[in-house]
Amino acid sequence: MAPSSDQSNDHLVHSSDPHHPANLICELCRKFYTLGWVTGTGGGTSIRQHDHLFIAPSGVQKELMEPTDMFVMDFHSREYLRRPPNLKPSACTPLFYAAFSKRGAGCCIHTHSQWAVLATLLVEREFGANACFEIERIEQIKGIPKRRGEDGKRLRVPIIENTAREEDLTESLEAAMEKYPDTYAVLVRRHGIYVWGDNVHRAKTQCESLDYIFQLAVEMKKLGLPWT
Numbered sequence: 211m212a213p214s215s216d217q218s219n220d221h222l223v224h225s226s227d228p229h230h231p232a233n234l235i236c237e238l239c240r241k242f243y244t245l246g247w248v249t250g251t252g253g254g255t256s257i258r259q260h261d262h263l264f265i266a267p268s269g270v271q272k273e274l275m276e277p278t279d280m281f282v283m284d285f286h287s288r289e290y291l292r293r294p295p296n297l298k299p300s301a302c303t304p305l306f307y308a309a310f311s312k313r314g315a316g317c318c319i320h321t322h323s324q325w326a327v328l329a330t331l332l333v334e335r336e337f338g339a340n341a342c343f344e345i346e347r348i349e350q351i352k353g354i355p356k357r358r359g360e361d362g363k364r365l366r367v368p369i370i371e372n373t374a375r376e377e378d379l380t381e382s383l384e385a386a387m388e389k390y391p392d393t394y395a396v397l398v399r400r401h402g403i404y405v406w407g408d409n410v411h412r413a414k415t416q417c418e419s420l421d422y423i424f425q426l427a428v429e430m431k432k433l434g435l436p437w438t
């Protein structure tokens with residue numbers, strides 16, 4: 211039997227370059243852990259470099275990962291070029307793939323931030339299950355690319371309902387991407403958020419801006435201040 215090439219492609223994740231995706235995912239997740247975004251194995255990050263998608267393992271402590279833990283998938287065939295033994299790829303993989311394939315993203319971040327979760331609960335209570343998160347006239351909105359034809363004063367983030375299995379979110383995430391073609395993020399009720407960007411820098415700063423806004427929105431609600 212031919213040797214399994216998917217396990218031996220270690221060169222795909224070995225690099226002394228701190229900007230190599232396998233190194234970056236580990237470093238980012240360590241940072242995100244301190245923000246409460248990827249604690250208890252939840253959340254994660256995936257990066258596309260050319261035709262290679264770098265994907266973390268499932269169910270592991272995301273802040274303790276090493277570059278050699280990374281899966282590498284071919285973008286076109288969706289086959290794994292590298293598959294670390296005894297690990298499964300993140301359950302978020304089809305959702306990350308949607309950001310890469312439908313939005314041309316270079317990086318997608320999934321967080322379980324409590325601010326994002328609280329925002330989904332407040333929207334449901336105040337505006338109903340079909341409403342988006344909407345807020346306006348906050349400076350940090352400028353940290354998120356504005357919608358075509360809009361002045362950028364109002365931010366709108368769609369919300370999808372959670373499912374028992376992460377993979378089953380894919381259909382509704384893709385539907386939200388279709389319905390809101392300018393959005394860079396989709397909230398998941400009682401769960402967290404998916405945020406993507408053209409590259410790692412943009413995905414990270416957009417995720418930070420959104421998290422800042424969700425925290426602010428929760429505090430505003432507590433003070434009785436309107437979002438719009």
Ligand SMILES: CSC[C@@H](O)[C@@H](O)C(=O)COP(=O)(O)O
Nearest residue numbers: 250251252253254268269300301
């Ligand atoms: C705390 S378990 C969280 C998982 O069910 C899922 O929501 C998640 O975000 C991470 O999935 P994973 O497969 O570990 O990458």
Ligand SMILES: [Zn+2]
Nearest residue numbers: 252253320402
């Ligand atoms: Zn999750």
